[in-house]
Amino acid sequence: METPVTVAAGQLGVSKDAAIDWYSFCRQICYDTVSDLDICIGGPGLHVELDESHIFKRKYNRGRQLAFQHVWIFGAICRESKEAFVQVVADRTGATLWPIIRRKVYPGTVILTDSARVYNSLYEAERGGFEHYQVNHRRNFVHPDNPNVHTNTIERQWGLLKGMIKGCMDEDRLEIYLGEFIYHRQFLMTNTNMEKRTLGKQFNVFLSHVRKAFPGDQGQ
Numbered sequence: 001m002e003t004p005v006t007v008a009a010g011q012l013g014v015s016k017d018a019a020i021d022w023y024s025f026c027r028q029i030c031y032d033t034v035s036d037l038d039i040c041i042g043g044p045g046l047h048v049e050l051d052e053s054h055i056f057k058r059k060y061n062r063g064r065q066l067a068f069q070h071v072w073i074f075g076a077i078c079r080e081s082k083e084a085f086v087q088v089v090a091d092r093t094g095a096t097l098w099p100i101i102r103r104k105v106y107p108g109t110v111i112l113t114d115s116a117r118v119y120n121s122l123y124e125a126e127r128g129g130f131e132h133y134q135v136n137h138r139r140n141f142v143h144p145d146n147p148n149v150h151t152n153t154i155e156r157q158w159g160l161l162k163g164m165i166k167g168c169m170d171e172d173r174l175e176i177y178l179g180e181f182i183y184h185r186q187f188l189m190t191n192t193n194m195e196k197r198t199l200g201k202q203f204n205v206f207l208s209h210v211r212k213a214f215p216g217d218q219g220q
Helices: 005-012 016-035 094-104 152-164 171-187 193-197 199-213
Strands: 047-062 065-078 084-089 110-114 131-135
Touching (some): 047 152, 084 094, 084 152, 084 171, 152 171, 171 199
Parallel strands (some): 047 110
Antiparallel strands (some): 047 065, 065 084
16 A cells, blocks of 8 residues: 555554564565566567666775766566566666567567667567667657657656665665565556455455465465
């Protein structure tokens, strides 16, 4: 229900530290569940938006100097199914991004991106032979000749993700939050008002993954 941890602690009459521990436990379940999946999205005739985003600058000591390392993520979302993937990437070169696209986007998918040069060759057979459309964000957020060509869907997802990532963050903690982000979209997305009112169904999905992670004594 996206309740802030301090609010949940007050509602349940437990300490903030106890609530933080339970939130961490739940995030770990989400991360472990998603890590076991080989997520591949899209498919013939489906539309997938691809994009990279800068998350934060990580401080580290280099000798006696304080330096910064930029942390980037790369991901995609299918407009029709709402399935998504996201991962930390070392850089935004074709050598890094092309194998991810080939592995995580089904052949026959219609891909939509911004005008970054790294995406220019996605139509080539060795890059996947995708049907591919681009919009130049320096000029437009939506292609002036085709209103379906935009990356607004994934841009909104980046906004939601960045709202989750607060405070001190190292790479391990970032991976946990990315796992929670994908878990919500893979298992807890709702499509109708009736589904939104039956949150018990979503909770049961989560409990099934808790049981899988901690099966206990099956004989009792």
